[in-house]
Structures are given as C-alpha cells and as structure tokens.
Amino acid sequence: MSDTEPPIRLAVVVGSVRDGRFGPVVAAWFAARARRRPAFAVDVVDLAETGLDAGFAARLEVADAVVVVTPEYNHSYPGPLKTAIDAAGGAWRGKPVGFVAYGGLSGGLRAVEHLRCVLAELHAVGLRDTVSFHGAAGAFDVSGEPREAGADAAATVLLDALASWSQRLQAVRP
Incomplete structure (x- = not known):
C-alpha cells in the first residue's frame, strides 16, 4: 500500500453478546495490533453495543475488510452473530474476512469452520x-x-492477508 492510498477500513466484530464474555479482551488485543499498521483504519464493532441489525449492517457496509472475533459455543459460533450476519446480507459481498477465535480445547476453530460456509x-x-x-x-x-x-506472529500473518485480499477484491465490491 502506498502512502497516497486511503487506509483499509477494517471492522473488528465482537461476535458474542453474553454477560461475562471474553470477546472484548481478545478483540481489543487484535485491534491494537491492527492499529499499529498505518494501512488500517480500525472500527471495533461490538454486537452487544451496536445491535444485530441496522446498526451492525451500516458499520459493515463501509468496511473494506472484516475480522470476526468469535468464541465457540456448542461446537459452533454464537446465535446472535448469525443474526447479525444475516441482517447485513449484501454488505459482506466482496470483502475478505479473517477470524480470531477462542475457546476451550479447539480454540474456537470449529466455530470458524461453520462461519466460512x-x-x-x-x-x-x-x-x-x-x-x-x-x-x-x-x-x-x-x-x-x-x-x-x-500470537503476535499469527496476527501479523492475518493482517498481511487482509491487506492483500482487500486490494484484490476492491473491484468486486459493490
């Protein structure tokens, strides 16, 4: 990315709305890593604060790339995250989506596999x-x-991929 290009608008979505959730800790860490890079303008979108419909969709609409921070609940991702994803519908088109997952033994990876589909x-x-x-x-x-x-090395790899794919997919975004 050159100095004359606008920053990539990265939405970091906190996918859990449960009381006592751990997602904000994970999201804050990842967002801080992304903010260290001038290529990104970071917007942390917490579903517990934004809502699951129009508020979320509006923030997602302006994003160039998305990172979903998700726990694994019952071998999948949270129901409110599915509601928000469905409500945003077309706002996802042509956007690269990265995942930061957390959980027990699987580390949230089963939730990620469901989200990919x-x-x-x-x-x-x-x-x-x-x-x-x-x-x-x-x-x-x-x-x-x-x-x-x-963890920092994994975040770097993900951020590099988001930057690369965001530029490649720019032509297919509405």
Missing part, C-alpha cells in the same frame, strides 16, 4: 490464516496480552 454463501472471502486461542481465559494475562509468544 455461511460467509461464502454471502460472497465474502474467508481467509485461511486464523488466530486461535485455546483455553482462552488462561491464554491472556491480566493486562489483556496473550501469554503465547506466537
């Missing part, structure tokens, strides 16, 4: 590279930083 149906491009936190509550320290050294 749903988003493909909406003509979004789910990226292969994923950030995953196994045993999420213990994976972060009290300051909200991951204990695992590889």
Whole structure:
C-alpha cells in the first residue's frame, strides 16, 4: 500500500453478546495490533453495543475488510452473530474476512469452520490464516496480552492477508 492510498477500513466484530464474555479482551488485543499498521483504519464493532441489525449492517457496509472475533459455543459460533450476519446480507459481498477465535480445547476453530460456509454463501472471502486461542481465559494475562509468544506472529500473518485480499477484491465490491 502506498502512502497516497486511503487506509483499509477494517471492522473488528465482537461476535458474542453474553454477560461475562471474553470477546472484548481478545478483540481489543487484535485491534491494537491492527492499529499499529498505518494501512488500517480500525472500527471495533461490538454486537452487544451496536445491535444485530441496522446498526451492525451500516458499520459493515463501509468496511473494506472484516475480522470476526468469535468464541465457540456448542461446537459452533454464537446465535446472535448469525443474526447479525444475516441482517447485513449484501454488505459482506466482496470483502475478505479473517477470524480470531477462542475457546476451550479447539480454540474456537470449529466455530470458524461453520462461519466460512455461511460467509461464502454471502460472497465474502474467508481467509485461511486464523488466530486461535485455546483455553482462552488462561491464554491472556491480566493486562489483556496473550501469554503465547506466537500470537503476535499469527496476527501479523492475518493482517498481511487482509491487506492483500482487500486490494484484490476492491473491484468486486459493490
């Protein structure tokens, strides 16, 4: 990306609305990593605050790329996230979507696999590279930083892919 190009508008979606949820911690960490890169203008979209319909859809509509921060509930992603995805409908078209998942033993990866199918149906491009936190509550320290050294490297790979795919898909976005 050159200095004359506008930044990529990245929506970081907090996909859980449950009381006591861990998603805001994970999303804040990832958003901070993205904000370190001048190529991105980051908008954290928390479904618990934005709502699951028009408010979410409007924020997604202006995004060039999306990262969904999702827990794994019952081997899949949260129901409110599905409601928000469906409500936004066409706003997903032609956008690269990355995933930052968290959960127990699977680290949220089963939720990601389900999301890939749903988003493909909406003509979004789910990226292969994923950030995953196994045993999420213990994976972060009290300051909200991951204990695992590889987390920053995984975030870098995902952000690189988002930047690349966002530029490639620009022509097919409405």
